[in-house]
Amino acid sequence: MTLLSSIFSSHKNEDHISEAEGVVGVDIGSSSMKVVELQDRKGVVTLTTYGEVQLGPYVGKKIGESVSLGARQEQEALVDVIRESAVKARNAVFSMPLSSSFVTNVSFEADPDADLSAMVRVEARKVIPASLSEVTLDWAEVEITKEEKKGNENKRNILIAAIQNSALERYKILMQFAGLNKPPTEIECFSTIRGLYSNDEENVAVIDIGANSSKLYIVRKGLLMRMYRIRAGGAIATEKIAEVLQVSFEEAEEMKLSADRKSSNFSELKRVYDGSYDRAFREFGQVIREYEGRTGVEFNVIHLSGGGSLFPGTDIHLKEVLNRDVTMVNPFSKVAYPAFMQDTLREIGPSFSVALGAAMRGFE
Numbered sequence: 001m002t003l004l005s006s007i008f009s010s011h012k013n014e015d016h017i018s019e020a021e022g023v024v025g026v027d028i029g030s031s032s033m034k035v036v037e038l039q040d041r042k043g044v045v046t047l048t049t050y051g052e053v054q055l056g057p058y059v060g061k062k063i064g065e066s067v068s069l070g071a072r073q074e075q076e077a078l079v080d081v082i083r084e085s086a087v088k089a090r091n092a093v094f095s096m097p098l099s100s101s102f103v104t105n106v107s108f109e110a111d112p113d114a115d116l117s118a119m120v121r122v123e124a125r126k127v128i129p130a131s132l133s134e135v136t137l138d139w140a141e142v143e144i145t146k147e148e149k150k151g152n153e154n155k156r157n158i159l160i161a162a163i164q165n166s167a168l169e170r171y172k173i174l175m176q177f178a179g180l181n182k183p184p185t186e187i188e189c190f191s192t193i194r195g196l197y198s199n200d201e202e203n204v205a206v207i208d209i210g211a212n213s214s215k216l217y218i219v220r221k222g223l224l225m226r227m228y229r230i231r232a233g234g235a236i237a238t239e240k241i242a243e244v245l246q247v248s249f250e251e252a253e254e255m256k257l258s259a260d261r262k263s264s265n266f267s268e269l270k271r272v273y274d275g276s277y278d279r280a281f282r283e284f285g286q287v288i289r290e291y292e293g294r295t296g297v298e299f300n301v302i303h304l305s306g307g308g309s310l311f312p313g314t315d316i317h318l319k320e321v322l323n324r325d326v327t328m329v330n331p332f333s334k335v336a337y338p339a340f341m342q343d344t345l346r347e348i349g350p351s352f353s354v355a356l357g358a359a360m361r362g363f364e
């Protein structure tokens, strides 16, 4: 189902994944690392464990800050989160952050028998902000609607994905260090989509609010059509709260995480929080409308994901800006788990979309 699932085929796991042993999905976000482990129990994909570790403290920063780790600290964090959450699986699926990747769409005209691959390389050179020799490139042709063609039958839509070779190399060493078997690797947008896609939804827009960036994915029939990423997220919101309310980053993060509608400063906190997303949400709205206008496709529901979406009322704020229904994702609903965990998993679900979606790849 995942578009570009062949991506980085040289890194694909050639050994058969033995599902009985479980598969762990790994998500390296800018503020925290998450893992979700799944196992096939008599044909039912079942949650065995999950966990998260905050990355800030590994580089002397605060919890909630978005950071870039050195290779050593990254290794330490991964080993810690695997140990703390008691992950046993040695089979992994690794989800790479969009920050070390590049995903975009191009459209051009090509005869039915044209050498698309050569044409894509020419286009890729124009849009990828690095030399093609420094990246691993993958692409796929995606559906084009009648409206988009405007009568031009030769018009093609291509989704291009690239990742820096240096990042790939670093992650490969990271996985080896943690004792994970040659994991298949994909970019986080594809993991997220797998983690929430259901067959009965033809057209879906997904918004992932992370710590450092918020991403919009436009998805049709489970395939990514368009990606848009903007610098807005939980860490930036915390900075804003600290600045306006004149408190430290730590205090602001704490206020944000424990925000309670009943508390006296809630409305001020919320005003500052929402304000830090205004521009991002407006731009998402523009991108969605532009896409709808061009393709004739309609998006009635937006799925909301990412830790930043957990602040009370973020779904309602987004709904007001976009003027569309917004639903919080519940990725754990895709798998079986003990009944007593239901409430917790529903609450934290949006943080684990990427890791869960990655792990699910092991069961396709």
Ligand SMILES: Nc1ncnc2c1ncn2[C@@H]1O[C@H](COP(=O)(O)OP(=O)(O)OP(=O)(O)O)[C@@H](O)[C@H]1O
Pocket (backbone or CB within 6 Å): 028, 029, 030, 031, 032, 033, 064, 097, 209, 210, 211, 212, 213, 214, 233, 234, 235, 253, 256, 257, 306, 307, 308, 309, 310, 311, 312, 351
């Ligand atoms: N209950 C909550 N209320 C408000 N904010 C929250 C809550 N839980 C987590 N967050 C915020 O969500 C952010 C982390 O989200 P997430 O884990 O999705 O980001 P990430 O994957 O590390 O970052 P990115 O996707 O940008 O690389 C942090 O800023 C954190 O403060």
Ligand SMILES: [Mg+2]
Pocket (backbone or CB within 6 Å): 028, 029, 030, 210, 211, 306, 354
């Ligand atoms: Mg993330």
